[in-house]
Amino acid sequence: MKVLNLYHSTTGNTARVAETINKAVRELGHEIDAVKVSKDLEADLLSYDVIFAGSGVYQWLPGKPMIEFITRIRKHYVDAGEIIPCAPRRKGRKAIIYCTYGGAHTGVNEAIPAVKFMGQLFxxxxxxxxxxxxxVGEYHPEKYRAFSTTGRLGDITGRPNEHDLREVAEKVTGILRV
Ligand SMILES: Cc1cc2nc3c(=O)[nH]c(=O)nc-3n(C[C@H](O)[C@H](O)[C@H](O)COP(=O)(O)O)c2cc1C
Structure with missing residues (x-):
C-alpha cells in the first residue's frame, strides 16, 4: 500500500501527530511518504492508495501554507481534467483528514471548517x-497562554499528550485494517 502524509505545522503540535501517524504506518509494514507542505511542493496525489492530510487550525482554517498548497494543486488538477463535475469516485483511494486545534472560543466547531476545507480537495x-x-493542541505563543487554560476546552496545557498520540496511533492501525 502506498501512503502519503501531507501536513503543515506552525508551532509543532501537528508535526507530533504526523510523526505518530508515520511511525504507526511503518510499524504496520507500509511505506509512507511524509511531506511538510511548502511553497513549491508538487505531489502526485493520484498515485497513493491512502493519504493523510493535516494542519493546525488558524482562524478556523488550516495554516496559510496548507491553504496555498490546496489552492495551487486544485487548479493543477482542474487544468489537467482530473477534477470534474460530480467528482466520480476513484476506486480504492482513501483520505483521512486531521487537525490539531485549541478551540478556546467555540470548541471543536472552530476546527471543523479547517478539516472540511482540506477534505474537499480529496x-x-x-x-x-x-x-x-x-x-487538541495547546496554544504555544505566550500571548495566547490564557487560551490554553481558560478556553472552552478547559486546561489543554501539554496537549497533544501521550494519551492523544496513542489514540491517533490506534486509529491508524484500525483504519489501515479496513
Ligand atoms: C494565532 C493563532 C490562531 C489560532 N486560531 C485557532 C482557531 O481559530 N481555532 C482553534 O481551534 N485553534 C486555533 N489556534 C490553536 C492552534 O490551532 C493549535 O494550537 C494547534 O495545535 C497548532 O498546531 P501547529 O502547532 O501544528 O501549528 C490558534 C493558534 C494561534 C497561535
Whole structure:
C-alpha cells in the first residue's frame, strides 16, 4: 500500500501527530511518504492508495501554507481534467483528514471548517474521505497562554499528550485494517 502524509505545522503540535501517524504506518509494514507542505511542493496525489492530510487550525482554517498548497494543486488538477463535475469516485483511494486545534472560543466547531476545507480537495478528486480526526493542541505563543487554560476546552496545557498520540496511533492501525 502506498501512503502519503501531507501536513503543515506552525508551532509543532501537528508535526507530533504526523510523526505518530508515520511511525504507526511503518510499524504496520507500509511505506509512507511524509511531506511538510511548502511553497513549491508538487505531489502526485493520484498515485497513493491512502493519504493523510493535516494542519493546525488558524482562524478556523488550516495554516496559510496548507491553504496555498490546496489552492495551487486544485487548479493543477482542474487544468489537467482530473477534477470534474460530480467528482466520480476513484476506486480504492482513501483520505483521512486531521487537525490539531485549541478551540478556546467555540470548541471543536472552530476546527471543523479547517478539516472540511482540506477534505474537499480529496472529495473533488474522487478520493473518499473516510475519517476526520480532531486532536487538541495547546496554544504555544505566550500571548495566547490564557487560551490554553481558560478556553472552552478547559486546561489543554501539554496537549497533544501521550494519551492523544496513542489514540491517533490506534486509529491508524484500525483504519489501515479496513
Ligand atoms: C494565532 C493563532 C490562531 C489560532 N486560531 C485557532 C482557531 O481559530 N481555532 C482553534 O481551534 N485553534 C486555533 N489556534 C490553536 C492552534 O490551532 C493549535 O494550537 C494547534 O495545535 C497548532 O498546531 P501547529 O502547532 O501544528 O501549528 C490558534 C493558534 C494561534 C497561535
Amino acid at each position: 472529495d473533488h478528486l474522487g478520493i473518499e474521505v473516510v475519517d476526520e480526526w480532531y486532536v
